[in-house]
Amino acid sequence: MALLLNQRGDDVKITEEVVKAAVGNLRSGKEVIALLLDQRGNEVKITEEVVKTAARNLSSGKEVMALLLDKCGEEVKITEEVVKAAARNWNKGKEVMALLLDKRGEEVKITEEVVKAAAGTGLSGKVMALLLAKRSDEVKVTDEVVKAAAGDGFSGKEVMALLLDQRSNEVKITEEVVKAAAGNSGSGKEVMALLLDRRSNEVKITEEVVKAAAGNSSSGKEVMALLLDRRSNEVKITEEVVKAAAGNRNSGKKVMALLLNQRRDDVEITEDVVKTAAGTCTVARK
Known part of the structure; x- marks a missing residue:
């Protein structure tokens, strides 16, 4: 220059x-x-x-x-x-x-959008910790903020733990939060385990949550295994769940194998499931 x-x-x-x-x-x-x-x-x-x-x-x-x-x-x-x-x-x-x-x-105005950005930034909770330390009164822990933390693929566990430690009464574990954790491709297992350990009574394992786990592109098998291990009676293997696994390009094979291994009788292979698998799977060329 x-x-x-x-x-x-x-x-x-x-x-x-x-x-x-x-x-x-x-x-x-x-x-x-x-x-x-x-x-x-x-x-x-x-x-x-x-x-x-x-x-x-x-x-x-x-x-x-x-x-x-x-x-x-x-x-x-x-x-x-x-x-x-x-x-x-x-x-x-x-x-x-x-x-x-x-x-x-x-x-510097600490709006909900700013707090959401801090919650999902992937910096081991350092930005969130700074905001809580310096401008605590302006940090509002809304449902959207908790969702952002639950879905943070790099530091979701650390951010969620920080919020639970410092602002527990404001952290609401809604279905959307649990879905975000289940679908978190980077740290989903860790975030879900934290929620189950710390706020078990609020964690509802709905069909949407199980679908999110089945469709998790990187850690679907790990999240699904955790749910089956800890809350098996709540995990319903519906056609939509099986379709989500069949349509998961990255970890779908592992998720499907897990479901067939542990809940074979619940896995219905419908035409829609087969269509989804046929339109998603890749076959190595000779």
Whole structure:
């Protein structure tokens, strides 16, 4: 960039897309945006999209955001979308959020959408823990927030445990929450086990929950095995459940084998089940 500015400066147009690329640069974002501000500052417009891009920079988000706040001051608007972008940054979210709270706390609004983003960010609950520590009164643990935590494929167990530990009275274990856990392809077994251990009486194993487990693309077998082991009498193997397993491209074979092994008499192979399997399965070519 320095070479282009020095040798072909007149041809270098500093558009919003260029600025976004600079602040989103994982390795040298701070250095590139500093160069642009130093040499072409009057052309660098700090739009909401630019600030959002800085907030979600997975490597140098904190450093880039700190530079923008320091050099551009009032041009940097901390909107809900910016705060959500920081909350969703699965690698540097805690650092970016802490910076925003420290430098521009009065502009950081902790809305339901922000809390949902923090609950589902996959950062071992660090962003959620920060929000609970710094802005507890503004963190509302709604059904949508609990669903987001239950469905977090990376850190669902950690986030859910944090919510249960610190805000248990606000955590409602609805069917939608249990479905989200059952369908969580990354940490579904762990989240479901936590819910069964901590809030067993509220966990209802409905047909929709069992379908979600049967259709879980990565950990369907593990979640289904857990349900069969812990709540077998509530697990109804309906045609819809069998179809969900038959239509599961990734782990469906394992789920179906488990169902046939443990609940063979309940597994009805209807035409719809066979059609679903025929339209989903892959056969290696010779």
